[in-house]
Amino acid sequence: MHQEIDINELRELLKKLKVEALENVEIEGDVEVELELPTGINNSLSYALGQELAQIAAHLLNISQFLGYPGWSLSERKELDGGQVPVEAQQIPATLVEEEFSVGHITEWKNKIEEVTLGATSSDGGTRKHTVTIGGESALPYYFDAPMPNPNRVTLDVFDMPIQLAKTVRVNYEDVMHDPGEWAKKAVKEFGADMITIHLISTDPSIKDTSPAEASKTVEEVLQAVDVPIVIGGSGNPQKDPDVLEKAAEVAEGERCLLASASFNLDYVKIGEVAKKYNHVVLAWTQIDLNSQKELNRKLMKQCGLERDQIVIDPTTAALGYGLDYAYTNMERIRIAGLMGDDELSFPISSGTTNAWGAREAWMVSSPLEDDSDWGPREFRGPLWEIITGLTLALAGCDLFMMMHPTSVQVLKELTNTLFGSVKGNDTEISDWITRLVS
Amino acid sequence: MKVKSPLDVNQLLPKTNCGECGEPTCMAFASKLINRDAKLEDCIPLVKEDEEGYNKLAELLAPEVKEITIGVGERAVKIGGDDVLYRHQLTFFNPTALFYDVWDTMDMDELKERVSEIENFRKFYVGEFLTLDGIAIRSVSGDPEKFKETVKKVVEITDLPLVLCSFEPNVLKAGMEAASDRNPLIYGANKENWKEVLELAMKYDVPVTLCSFGDLNLLKSMAITFRNAGVEKLVLDPGTFPSGEKLRETFHNFLKLRRGAILEGQKEIAYPLMGVPATAWLVYEDELSASYWEAVLASLLIVKYGDILILHGTQPHSLLAEVHIRETIYTDPRTPVQVEAGIREIGEPDENSPVFVTTNFALTYYTVESDISSNGIDCYLAVVNTDGIGVEAAVAGGQLTAQKIKEILDEFDFSKLSHRTVVIPGLAARLQGELEDLTGLKVFVGPLDSGRIPGWMEKNWPPEK
Numbered sequence: 001m002h003q004e005i006d007i008n009e010l011r012e013l014l015k016k017l018k019v020e021a022l023e024n025v026e027i028e029g030d031v032e033v034e035l036e037l038p039t040g041i042n043n044s045l046s047y048a049l050g051q052e053l054a055q056i057a058a059h060l061l062n063i064s065q066f067l068g069y070p071g072w073s074l075s076e077r078k079e080l081d082g083g084q085v086p087v088e089a090q091q092i093p094a095t096l097v098e099e100e101f102s103v104g105h106i107t108e109w110k111n112k113i114e115e116v117t118l119g120a121t122s123s124d125g126g127t128r129k130h131t132v133t134i135g136g137e138s139a140l141p142y143y144f145d146a147p148m149p150n151p152n153r154v155t156l157d158v159f160d161m162p163i164q165l166a167k168t169v170r171v172n173y174e175d176v177m178h179d180p181g182e183w184a185k186k187a188v189k190e191f192g193a194d195m196i197t198i199h200l201i202s203t204d205p206s207i208k209d210t211s212p213a214e215a216s217k218t219v220e221e222v223l224q225a226v227d228v229p230i231v232i233g234g235s236g237n238p239q240k241d242p243d244v245l246e247k248a249a250e251v252a253e254g255e256r257c258l259l260a261s262a263s264f265n266l267d268y269v270k271i272g273e274v275a276k277k278y279n280h281v282v283l284a285w286t287q288i289d290l291n292s293q294k295e296l297n298r299k300l301m302k303q304c305g306l307e308r309d310q311i312v313i314d315p316t317t318a319a320l321g322y323g324l325d326y327a328y329t330n331m332e333r334i335r336i337a338g339l340m341g342d343d344e345l346s347f348p349i350s351s352g353t354t355n356a357w358g359a360r361e362a363w364m365v366s367s368p369l370e371d372d373s374d375w376g377p378r379e380f381r382g383p384l385w386e387i388i389t390g391l392t393l394a395l396a397g398c399d400l401f402m403m404m405h406p407t408s409v410q411v412l413k414e415l416t417n418t419l420f421g422s423v424k425g426n427d428t429e430i431s432d433w434i435t436r437l438v439s
Numbered sequence: 440m441k442v443k444s445p446l447d448v449n450q451l452l453p454k455t456n457c458g459e460c461g462e463p464t465c466m467a468f469a470s471k472l473i474n475r476d477a478k479l480e481d482c483i484p485l486v487k488e489d490e491e492g493y494n495k496l497a498e499l500l501a502p503e504v505k506e507i508t509i510g511v512g513e514r515a516v517k518i519g520g521d522d523v524l525y526r527h528q529l530t531f532f533n534p535t536a537l538f539y540d541v542w543d544t545m546d547m548d549e550l551k552e553r554v555s556e557i558e559n560f561r562k563f564y565v566g567e568f569l570t571l572d573g574i575a576i577r578s579v580s581g582d583p584e585k586f587k588e589t590v591k592k593v594v595e596i597t598d599l600p601l602v603l604c605s606f607e608p609n610v611l612k613a614g615m616e617a618a619s620d621r622n623p624l625i626y627g628a629n630k631e632n633w634k635e636v637l638e639l640a641m642k643y644d645v646p647v648t649l650c651s652f653g654d655l656n657l658l659k660s661m662a663i664t665f666r667n668a669g670v671e672k673l674v675l676d677p678g679t680f681p682s683g684e685k686l687r688e689t690f691h692n693f694l695k696l697r698r699g700a701i702l703e704g705q706k707e708i709a710y711p712l713m714g715v716p717a718t719a720w721l722v723y724e725d726e727l728s729a730s731y732w733e734a735v736l737a738s739l740l741i742v743k744y745g746d747i748l749i750l751h752g753t754q755p756h757s758l759l760a761e762v763h764i765r766e767t768i769y770t771d772p773r774t775p776v777q778v779e780a781g782i783r784e785i786g787e788p789d790e791n792s793p794v795f796v797t798t799n800f801a802l803t804y805y806t807v808e809s810d811i812s813s814n815g816i817d818c819y820l821a822v823v824n825t826d827g828i829g830v831e832a833a834v835a836g837g838q839l840t841a842q843k844i845k846e847i848l849d850e851f852d853f854s855k856l857s858h859r860t861v862v863i864p865g866l867a868a869r870l871q872g873e874l875e876d877l878t879g880l881k882v883f884v885g886p887l888d889s890g891r892i893p894g895w896m897e898k899n900w901p902p903e904k
């Protein structure tokens with residue numbers, strides 16, 4: 001577009017080629033020859049050099065073109081003694097073009113994601129003071145195509161016995177770990193949990209082998225301690241979980257709990273039937289596989305007779321750096337398919353965001369690799385890992401987050417609420433950001 | 440995306456299957472072109488004999504979003520160049536470029552230190568190091584001379600690509616003089632200064648950012664004005680409002696611009712987008728909150744369509760999160776994440792070196808491999824084909840079994856060792872007994888995380904005879 005050749009450079013070039021055209025020309029001062037492309041206006045040049053010199057320069061320019069500088073034309077020579085408008089002013093428009101920008105909505109998103117309510121108040125046969133409704137979207141999350149009817153929600157993990165937790169997490173719960181009721185209360189009152197997940201891990205035969213009846217006492221305890229809806233989780237033992245969840249569902253009849261989880265590696269039919277019988281919702285869990293998610297959802301509806309508003313799906317959360325790419329894309333595809341009309345996938349989505357704590361970046365004291373830059377304190381890394389894992393999935397369409405660290409909950413909520421539209425005001429002035437940041 | 444099928448591309452190729460491009464057929468070459476695994480120039484017959492076809496194809500294959508280069512030489516970064524709105528539709532190209540700031544009121548030592556911190560940051564991940572991309576130099580003083588000096592200094596100490604930040608044309612001009620041979624990105628042109636900035640971009644033929652915070656009409660108007668004047672290396676900054684309703688609007692603006700570019704073919708705004716998560720520091724005073732929120736804004740804009748970001752915080756926790764979320768979104772979903780199975784030598788193993796067992800999931804393999812080699816441990820690493828599944832999931836899913844480990848160990852000549860032992864991952868502990876029975880080897884259960892192998896070695900190696 002625009003090249004500069006110092007006239008002295010040109011002279012040097014010419015010398016090398018034994019061209020003597022410039023020998024008897026005096027050039028005073030530092031003169032820049034401006035070469036314009038593609039229009040090749042040499043006005044400024046001639047103006048600056050005076051006409052005679054400009055002719056020589058023109059000659060030089062031809063030679064320099066021959067030497068490999070890009071081509072231009074001297075077709076506007078006739079204007080040499082005219083206008084003398086500096087080149088910039090000629091090329092630069094006097095005013096901005098005035099145009100409006102607009103963009104359309106996505107027309108393929110015709111389907112609505114199912115709306116699911118968790119928890120039941122006394123008018124619906126439960127004892128919860130609040131219920132939580134998730135889903136109901138008609139667009140990708142926070143998009144301008146359609147308002148998002150329900151905000152994202154967070155359910156905090158509570159275990160039925162003290163367990164090993166990453167230190168950064170543990171310090172927040174140390175005082176209540178022996179008492180699931182107190183633990184749940186703290187999570188709701190101090191850490192802003194919308195819901196509580198009670199994990200009945202002591203029922204695992206290789207841990208304590210607590211009986212289903214005994215374990216369900218903990219469920220009652222938690223139901224009494226807090227008035228938010230709850231999620232009931234087993235130990236992850238596929239043989240025992242169906243029995244554990246059955247008993248728990250029975251004692252919590254009518255509370256519309258989320259039963260975690262029905263999956264293909266255990267007796268999901270039983271879990272579906274139990275949910276139907278005692279009026280709960282099932283978490284349908286598959287491992288980062290859209291097709292098996294479809295199949296499981298289909299079976300829960302057809303085989304167990306669950307209503308559409310009794311299913312929440314968990315397509316699996318892999319942590320940042322540990323497969324989040326799969327988890328993100330899987331969720332995004334599921335949500336888009338749901339919006340475009342696939343009714344086997346149009347359900348609210350839940351994420352085991354806590355998985356983020358499995359990433360070594362979240363819990364290790366420092367990098368095991370010498371070549372890595374300093375990782376900084378793990379107290380800062382852990383919560384951020386959970387936040388970023390969660391927010392990425394929020395953008396893919398995740399509605400409910402199972403989380404652990406109070407700071408993570410706070411920051412993730414701040415972001416999702418902001419994007420949702422419930423955080424008003426806050427007009428930070430940014431026009432002068434370049435100069436305002438000083439340290 | 441304009442082209443959906445290799446058929447469309449094949450139509451315009453010579454269709455002689457001459458093989459000069461290195462592919463057996465034109466159709467195969469067409470598929471590669473669509474995946475951007477080949478360059479059009481490799482079809483020599485087309486280049487030589489069919490100018491019209493070449494031009495048509497070049498146009499057809501050009502990405503929807505313009506691709507722009509910042510910087511020169513090896514460290515130059517490309518931004519933009521995308522064709523899809525969702526990564527599963529193809530892949531996203533040119534990872535979001537992460538630029539961290541320095542400013543002209545820093546003293547020289549501070550400046551040097553920060554530049555080297557940015558330049559040298561590295562985080563190992565799946566066989567390579569994640570790094571940062573460039574330096575954004577801000578004029579805080581408003582003094583052209585001061586800015587020029589700072590730019591000069593930065594140019595002297597690093598090859599990293601640069602963004603020159605000021606809304607004062609004189610300052611930018613001075614900065615450009617010091618960095619004219621580095622192809623920096625100018626930041627930025629706005630409603631007030633656009634003429635002078637346009638002139639500067641023309642003069643130096645460098646990329647330029649158009650800034651219109653919250654006003655997409657103006658942004659589009661500027662883009663058209665610049666393009667009409669022949670300046671096409673444009674980056675658009677619709678403004679990054681760090682909080683509240685304006686943040687929501689910011690998110691929408693990124694969505695709108697990218698949707699317009701890719702879905703609606705609005706060429707006028709089909710340029711790379713810039714986000715400035717550094718604005719988080721205008722909201723939060725304390726370092727931790729600001730660094731967290733900045734990482735949050737960065738992640739938001741990496742996931743949804745930011746092509747280049749200017750950041751302020753260099754706290755390690757934020758940097759780690761930022762490079763990882765970028766890797767997450769820009770990893771090519773089309774390429775398998777497996778490594779080849781087999782027994783490898785790490786370092787220079789001898790008869791006393793241990794034999795470790797792991798899986799062929801790329802993430803697992805590279806994590807283990809780097810944990811071992813960076814700690815100078817010489818060993819044999821038996822990589823089992825688990826179909827690219829990590830240890831725990833492969834044990835749970837049956838891809839990592841005692842039988843499979845045995846099969847791979849059968850390839851190995853234990854007679855060259857002074858011991859008959861192997862070490863399996865802690866997460867595969869339950870395979871220990873069966874593996875001993877099958878192989879007659881002594882099987883040790885290693886730590887849960889391979890990062891702890893060095894500590895484990897201190898206590899357990901060499902094994903007692």
Ligand code: B12
Pocket residue numbers: 236263264265287288289316317318319322323355356358359360795796797798800802803806807827828829830831832833834835836837838862863864865866884885886887888889890892
């Ligand atoms: C991503 C993931 C998947 C992905 C796997 C992707 C892949 N390519 O591997 C998919 C979606 C496919 C998947 C599927 C399943 N998964 Co999965 N999955 C995970 C997840 C989220 C992360 C695993 C991971 O990638 N870790 C990172 C890698 C690097 O770790 P790694 O391979 O273990 O390597 C580390 C260590 O083992 C060690 N190490 C490795 N090699 C060596 C060698 C030596 C000598 C030593 C000392 C150490 C060592 O160091 C490494 C670095 O830390 C975990 C949950 C979690 N957060 O951990 C569940 C998890 C592993 N999955 C689980 C399950 C049950 C399954 C399924 C069986 C579920 C099902 N019913 O279908 C299937 C099985 C599928 C199959 N095998 O075909 C369970 C396992 C439970 C158990 N302990 O048995 C987990 C723990 C989730 C849970 N809490 O239930 N899963």
Ligand code: SF4
Pocket residue numbers: 452453454455456457458459460461462463464465466468469481482483484485
């Ligand atoms: S070089 Fe061109 S013409 Fe020859 S096979 Fe390749 S694509 Fe076809």
